Amino acid sequence: MEWIHLLIQGVLLGGLYTLFATGLSLMFGIMRLVNIAHGDFIILAAYVGLVVIDVLGIDPFLALLVVVPLMGGGGYILQRVLLNRTLGSDILPPLLVTFGLSIIIQNVLLEVFSGDSQRVNLDNGLDIASIQISEYISIGVLPLIILILSILVIVVLQFVFYKTELGRAFRATSDDQDIARLMGISNKHIFGLAMAVAMAVVAVAGVLLSMRTNFDPSVGPSRLLYGFEAVIIGGLGSLWGTLAGGLILGVAQAVGAHIDPGWQILMGHIVFLVILVIRPRGLFPRSID
Amino acid sequence: MKYKNNNPHFNVDSSRRSFIKKSGGIVASVAVLGGGSIAPVFAAERTIKFGYVSPQTGPLASFAEADDFILTGIREKLKNGIKIGSKVYRAEILVRDSQSNASRASEVASQLILEEEVDIMLVAATPETTNPVSDQCEVNEVPCISTIAPWQAWMIPRGVFPAPGGGSFDWTYHFFWGLEDVISTYTGMWESLGTNKVVAGLFPNDSDGNAWGDPSVGFPPVLAKKGFKLIDPGRFQNMSDDFSTQINAYRKGEAEILTGVVIPPDFTTFWTQAKQQGFNPKIASVGKGMLFPSAVESLGNVGHNLSTEVWWSPNHPFSSSLSGESARELAMEYSRSSGKQWTQPIGFVHALFEVAVDAMKRSGELGEPGLVRDAIRDTNLNTIVGNVNWKDSPIPNVSKTPVVGGQWRLGGDYMYDMVIINNDLAPEVPLGGDMQALS
Numbered sequence: 001m002e003w004i005h006l007l008i009q010g011v012l013l014g015g016l017y018t019l020f021a022t023g024l025s026l027m028f029g030i031m032r033l034v035n036i037a038h039g040d041f042i043i044l045a046a047y048v049g050l051v052v053i054d055v056l057g058i059d060p061f062l063a064l065l066v067v068v069p070l071m072g073g074g075g076y077i078l079q080r081v082l083l084n085r086t087l088g089s090d091i092l093p094p095l096l097v098t099f100g101l102s103i104i105i106q107n108v109l110l111e112v113f114s115g116d117s118q119r120v121n122l123d124n125g126l127d128i129a130s131i132q133i134s135e136y137i138s139i140g141v142l143p144l145i146i147l148i149l150s151i152l153v154i155v156v157l158q159f160v161f162y163k164t165e166l167g168r169a170f171r172a173t174s175d176d177q178d179i180a181r182l183m184g185i186s187n188k189h190i191f192g193l194a195m196a197v198a199m200a201v202v203a204v205a206g207v208l209l210s211m212r213t214n215f216d217p218s219v220g221p222s223r224l225l226y227g228f229e230a231v232i233i234g235g236l237g238s239l240w241g242t243l244a245g246g247l248i249l250g251v252a253q254a255v256g257a258h259i260d261p262g263w264q265i266l267m268g269h270i271v272f273l274v275i276l277v278i279r280p281r282g283l284f285p286r287s288i289d
Numbered sequence: 290m291k292y293k294n295n296n297p298h299f300n301v302d303s304s305r306r307s308f309i310k311k312s313g314g315i316v317a318s319v320a321v322l323g324g325g326s327i328a329p330v331f332a333a334e335r336t337i338k339f340g341y342v343s344p345q346t347g348p349l350a351s352f353a354e355a356d357d358f359i360l361t362g363i364r365e366k367l368k369n370g371i372k373i374g375s376k377v378y379r380a381e382i383l384v385r386d387s388q389s390n391a392s393r394a395s396e397v398a399s400q401l402i403l404e405e406e407v408d409i410m411l412v413a414a415t416p417e418t419t420n421p422v423s424d425q426c427e428v429n430e431v432p433c434i435s436t437i438a439p440w441q442a443w444m445i446p447r448g449v450f451p452a453p454g455g456g457s458f459d460w461t462y463h464f465f466w467g468l469e470d471v472i473s474t475y476t477g478m479w480e481s482l483g484t485n486k487v488v489a490g491l492f493p494n495d496s497d498g499n500a501w502g503d504p505s506v507g508f509p510p511v512l513a514k515k516g517f518k519l520i521d522p523g524r525f526q527n528m529s530d531d532f533s534t535q536i537n538a539y540r541k542g543e544a545e546i547l548t549g550v551v552i553p554p555d556f557t558t559f560w561t562q563a564k565q566q567g568f569n570p571k572i573a574s575v576g577k578g579m580l581f582p583s584a585v586e587s588l589g590n591v592g593h594n595l596s597t598e599v600w601w602s603p604n605h606p607f608s609s610s611l612s613g614e615s616a617r618e619l620a621m622e623y624s625r626s627s628g629k630q631w632t633q634p635i636g637f638v639h640a641l642f643e644v645a646v647d648a649m650k651r652s653g654e655l656g657e658p659g660l661v662r663d664a665i666r667d668t669n670l671n672t673i674v675g676n677v678n679w680k681d682s683p684i685p686n687v688s689k690t691p692v693v694g695g696q697w698r699l700g701g702d703y704m705y706d707m708v709i710i711n712n713d714l715a716p717e718v719p720l721g722g723d724m725q726a727l728s
Contacts, residue, residue, distance in 0.1 A: 002537060009533040016530065107346070115350025115555045119587030128564035136537070140565035207316070207479060212529075213561070214554040214587045218348045222528050250531075257534040261525035262494055264534075 005137045006254045013100050015147030015251025016212065019205035019229035020223055021242045022153060026198040028266065029237035029286070030174045031087060031191050033094050037102040039201065039224035044105050045071050046215050050118055060120050060211055075199025079192040086193070098131025102220065106198045111219035117214040120207070127211060153201055154243045160197070161239065170194055174237065211262025229272040244283055248275075303354050303715035307724045318703060335656070336650055337371055337378040340407035342398055342422050343414055343518050343638070347389025352414035352437065355635045360384065363642045366611050371646060373655050376424045380646075385435040387418045395421035402429045409434070409649060409661055411641050415440040416496060423447065423461040432662040434636045434644055440467045440687045441506070442496055447646075455686035458660075462665050464644070464677045464688040465637075467659040468500060471598050471692060472511045472712055476692045477713040478596055479517070479546050481724045486517045486572050489539040491532075491549030491559065497577060501550045508548070513719045520544050527552055532559040536568045538657060544568075553584035560588055571726045572596065574694070585697045592697055592705060594727050599695040601636035601674050602707055605718055610643045616673055630703045640672040654718045675715075691715030696725065 020042065025140035027033045035041075046069060052063045058204070078094050086093040113199040122142070129141040173190045182189055209215060209223070234241025249268045256267020275283065333449075341360075343353040360382060367380040383405055385455035387394035394417070401407045402425060410433040412422040419435040420443060426683050427447075432728035435443060441451070443463045449456045501507045502521060520542040522535045536559075539547070547570045553560065556578035563569070579585055579597040586592070603620035614622070619639060648664040649655075663718035668688070669678045675690045682688045694711030708721040 005537065006533055009531055013531045066650040071589040109351060110346055114354060115346070115348075116354070116581065116583035117351075117587055118583070119557060119589075121587070123589075125590075127561050127589065130565040130567075132567070136540075138566050139563065142561075143565075213558045214720075216348070216554075218350075219528070219554065253529075253531060254533065257525070257529075257531065259531075261523040261534055262532070263530055264546065 001134065001136050003258075006258050008137065008139060008250060009046050009143075011247055012143035012147050012250070013253065014247035015150040016205075016231050016246075017226045017230050018150040018246030019146070019153065019201065019208065019247045020096060020190065020227035021234070022150075022157070022239070022244055023202040023205065024227045025202065025231045025234070025237070025239065025242040026157070026194060027233065029084075030170050031158040031192040032091070033083065033087065034091065034098070036095060036098040037105060037206060037220075038098075038101045038202070038227055038253075039222065040105040040219035041071075041202045041220075042206045042209060042223050043217065045199075045203045046120075046210035047113060047118070047206075048203070049173065049207040050120060053120055054250055060122060060207065063163055063177035064204060067207055071203035071206075072196040072200040075202075076157070076192040079195035080188060084188050084191055104270030106217045106220065113217065115216055115218070117209070117216040118227045119214045120178065120210040135264055142211060143174070149204060149208065150246070151166040153241065154239050157197070157201075158214035158239050162261065166193065195226040226268070227266065232282055233275050235270055235279075235285035237286035238282070238284040241282055241286070292408055292480040294566055297576050309629070317440055318435065324709070329661070330508070332515070336381045336410075338405060338407040338657060339380065339382045339642070339645060340385070340396055340398070340401035340405065340410045340420060341382055341641075342385045342387050342410070342412045343400070344389040345386040345396075348418065349387075349389040351413055351632070352634050353386075353569065353638075354629075355623055355627070355632065356384070356638060358697070359625055359635065359638045359642070362477065362612065362622075362639070367646070372648055373649060374653055376655075378655055382642075382705070384517050387422075389417065391417045391421045392420045395425055398422040398425040398470075399429075402426070402431050406654065407431065408658070410434075411645050413437045413638050413641055416446065419443050419463070419467075420447055423458075423463075427458055427460050430658060432648075432665055434641060434648075434665060435461065435463045435665060436455075436465050436641050437634055438465060439497075440465055440470070440684065442500060444568070445688065446606050450621060451684055452689075462679055462686050462688075463680075464640070464670075464690055466598075466600060466672075466689055466692040467687075470689070471501075471576060472508055472716060474598055474631070475508075475548060476511065476515055476517070476695045478574060478711045478724055479572055480515075481711070482572060482726055485543065485544055486545045486546070487544045487692055488512060488519045488548055488613050489535075489542070489544035489570065490519050490521040491523065491535060491547065491551055491575075492524055493527050493549075493551060495527055495556065497550045498524055500680075501576070517546075518542075527555060530558060532562050532565065536563050536566050539570075540562075540566070540568050541639050545571045547551040551578040553578045553581070553587065555585070557587055559571075560591060564591060565702060569727070573726075573727060579697065582705055582707075583634055592700045594725050595697050596694060596696045599633065599693050599707060599709060600690065601633045602695070602709060602718075603631060604709060604721060605636070605673075605675070605691075607636075607671065607675050609639060610670055611639075611646060614673070619673060636674045640674040640677065643672045644670060644677050691718060693718045696722075698722075 047065045052066045130138040132138045230245035235244030252271040253268045257264035345353045370377040385397035393421040412435045414437040416438045419438045492498035515720045522538045574596040604616040605616045608615040652660045694707045695707045697705040710724045
């Protein structure tokens with residue numbers, strides 16, 4: 001029974017990691033952009049959510065309707081104005097620029113919001129509500145919502161990628177930028193749209209994180225690592241793989257914690273390394289490049 | 290990560306201007322005192338240089354949040370200079386940011402010592418800041434006063450042991466409380482309520498967690514002696530996202546008391562999961578994570594009656610030797626100027642400067658580090674955090690200040706107000722109410 005409980009908690013945690021990873025997966029999958037500032041973007045989204053909830057006085061979940069387009073629009077502009085200029089055959093410039101962005105975001109947040117830790121409170125007690133299944137198994141409502149939303153995000157993205165014209169353009173650009181351009185696709189615009197989609201997912205991750213636990217301007221980088229690991233475990237460019245990666249990471253941590261609490265985070269890293277050794281391209285790699 | 294201008298030449302140009310940059314700017318917070326309507330008569334061009342290092346940015350930034358407020362007040366008090374011997378000298382406070390990083394703290398301390406040639410070093414908040422700065426001062430033979438770190442965490446990692454023959458420091462002095470005070474305050478609070486005396490221990494794998502959970506100097510031996518049973522599932526990493534294993538263990542052992550020293554994000558994650566998974570202790574006394582009101586507020590309504598150690602509050606019956614303000618006046622002044630609730634470090638940062646100014650005044654002659662050091666060693670001063678006295682302290686280089694126990698309660702002036710409910714160790718601090726069980 002205890003094991004079932006721990007596995008359930010691990011899967012629930014995996015939902016959060018999936019959300020952290022999906023944006024990264026999109027950026028890397030389409031633009032080959034390694035975004036060091038990803039964790040800070042998540043925290044930025046959390047702060048945007050905090051302000052939106054505060055100013056409009058709306059339910060945190062409704063705030064998603066505002067934060068998602070805001071972050072998405074910001075993502076498009078960021079890509080067109082800044083990041084497109086860094087993309088090229090050299091992988092170093094985007095790394096350096098996003099590293100710089102990470103520092104800028106942290107310090108701007110610190111100036112504006114101070115170092116106090118913040119959290120979005122759910123008035124109705126949803127954050128502590130749970131579904132009792134047996135004496136030792138209970139499922140927290142909020143973690144369950146996060147898991148469901150993360151699966152929903154993957155399903156929607158999967159649909160966009162494989163059933164729409166935009167998705168075809170994304171995939172074409174990802175496969176071969178030059179040929180895609182020959183076919184009349186504007187890479188710069190497509191990259192902007194891809195970043196907008198990625199930032200929309202970041203917005204979901206940030207707002208949900210802000211309901212789940214505290215955040216302050218400095219915690220972004222610690223969120224980056226799990227995202228990277230989930231992407232690599234799942235295989236670059238595969239959305240379902242990213243979901244699998246997130247869940248594997250969550251369960252690995254739960255199992256590790258059961259062996260010894262000190263092993264919780266370590267176990268996630270160990271599983272990541274083992275998979276990297278056995279399948280260097282992840283479990284479900286989409287393309288060969 | 291913030292860039293501060295540490296160029297020593299920057300200082301030369303502005304040595305006669307008041308250059309106070311408020312709100313922790315990106316610009317250097319180098320302030321030179323002087324001016325004022327009635328120009329005081331200063332002795333020579335020589336100024337007294339106070340170096341001050343604190344974590345103004347990064348994860349520990351909350352500890353230094355009130356620095357600008359405190360420094361503005363201190364500078365105002367020192368604008369007429371400080372009299373040492375027969376001469377009045379201009380005073381200058383050089384502020385540096387540790388960026389919550391120990392190596393950065395060490396670097397800025399070394400700059401303050403070697404380039405600015407400060408007369409006395411002051412450092413506050415957490416061993417990550419106090420220890421590297423104290424070490425630099427010890428090596429370079431500069432007098433240093435530190436605070437806001439349990440004294441064991443300041444002393445033992447630096448190679449001195451609180452036992453006969455354990456050694457002592459020549460240049461560095463510390464005032465704060467110790468682990469033994471927290472332990473006895475916590476157990477005192479727990480004994481005031483009827484429980485099954487089973488304690489759930491939540492200790493992370495960091496310097497605080499390992500010290501609190503240490504089988505010889507931490508909670509375990511004291512709890513065993515006082516008849517408590519401790520459930521300790523083991524050390525976990527900070528920034529964990531899941532505490533189901535620990536919650537399971539506590540529920541199985543039917544723990545009714547929770548204790549630990551946890552960072553705020555981890556405590557929020559733990560506490561919401563505990564509620565989700567049905568672990569409802571009667572008492573939860575948590576160090577570090579429940580220090581700041583913002584952390585308690587982030588729990589929503591489920592932070593009511595959480596308890597923690599209190600080392601300074603507006604109700605402490607002490608007043609400043611510099612300004613004469615009482616603890617309450619200082620806290621209210623902070624709330625007025627910042628619009629925020631008072632926090633515990635305010636009193637201690639203020640007291641740090643009280644002690645330093647007092648020592649400089651008694652040092653007899655400017656420019657003699659040894660005289661300043663001797664003056665610090667002979668300190669016996671009533672400050673806004675209580676009596677600081679290295680002269681008669683049984684622990685070398687350490688002066689202990691009082692600790693009491695408090696609970697966060699909903700529905701006062703702020704979302705949560707701190708109510709003092711245990712003063713076993715410091716009866717002079719008035720109680721604000723009785724210990725209440727968590728609902």
